[in-house]
Amino acid sequence: MEQNHCTGVRSAEGWRPPHDFRGVRTPSVQASRYSARVTMVTPSDHLLRTESGLEEKVAVVSLARPDVRDIVGQAAIVRYPGPDGKPIDHTLDFVEEMVDDSRVAMIVKPSATADKRGTRGVLKAVAAHAPASVATRFVLATENDVSPAQVANARLIHAVRTLGPAPDDPAVHAVAACVRGPMTIGEAVERSRTHAEGFRAAVRLLADRRLVTLSKGRITRRTLVGPAGEDAR
Known part of the structure; x- marks a missing residue:
């Protein structure tokens, strides 16, 4: 089931709908058996759709912080060489746009899944090959980061x-x-x-x-x- 936290924008001129998604990919509203879809509106009045309960929690906590100006979902695709030398494309889950104009890219995974899939190695490779415009810092966000x-x-x-x-x-x-x-x-x-x-x-x-x-x-x-x-x- 998809949850919807969208409220649109209220102004002196009345209600207007939020802007479309900012990312390079728009997540489907169709959730799998083990995932969830939640749509919300960011401070810039853009739609943001998360693809799991953990992603929704990370996004909500990020947007409550005073040092975060906005957050972009599915913000960029970074290509890096795999172990066999073949290119691998990775889509970043979020990029936080901070009030000091820095950008923090996030991969969101449950800690057990991150350990099993070697996500920290993927994060290191993505950070090494991402253009400077994508982010100034790259982090892994797990359930341990959102109590x-x-x-x-x-x-x-x-x-x-x-x-x-x-x-x-x-x-x-x-x-x-x-x-x-x-x-x-x-x-x-x-x-x-x-x-x-x-x-x-x-x-x-x-x-x-x-x-x-x-x-x-x-x-x-x-x-x-x-x-x-x-x-x-």
């Missing part, structure tokens, strides 16, 4: 960003501007005299790195937060 808490927090950030600013945001922003030490999100919401919208406003501040989490795990009202620049425990 359940990271995925849950990324989905929460995606949800509050989709909802957009609310009337209670300025009250929470005012409290956050005065934060000098650790406090829970619940305490910040209480000080701002807001309720559910206050919680969502606090999550938007975390997404924008105007506040940082000081405790690990899923983001809840009990999560400790502090001013930007402090390290998470």
Whole structure:
């Protein structure tokens, strides 16, 4: 079954559909027995379709990070020589476009599959033969890079960003501007005299790195937060 996280774009002129896929190949909507298809909209208002549950988790976590500007699926095909000298074409799963203008190419595989198929060797070969324009760094992303808490927090950030600013945001922003030490999100919401919208406003501040989490795990009202620049425990 295909899941669809597409919302299109809301503007003063009304709703408009997102742009088409940016990659060199558009994944089919037809999922196999052991795969999944999820379609979402990236910050640049382009469609992105993942081909497995792990790819979807990696993409959602990437897009929740403040240092990632956008992500492109099936971003480039890199040709490298195989063990017998014959050329092999590899399509990169993702390329993250970072806010500092660097690009991070990713191969996404479950760790057991990566070990069995020698994916780290493939990654090394792809990195050695890819044009400089493809990426500045090449990484292997496995399930070990996206914990359940990271995925849950990324989905929460995606949800509050989709909802957009609310009337209670300025009250929470005012409290956050005065934060000098650790406090829970619940305490910040209480000080701002807001309720559910206050919680969502606090999550938007975390997404924008105007506040940082000081405790690990899923983001809840009990999560400790502090001013930007402090390290998470």
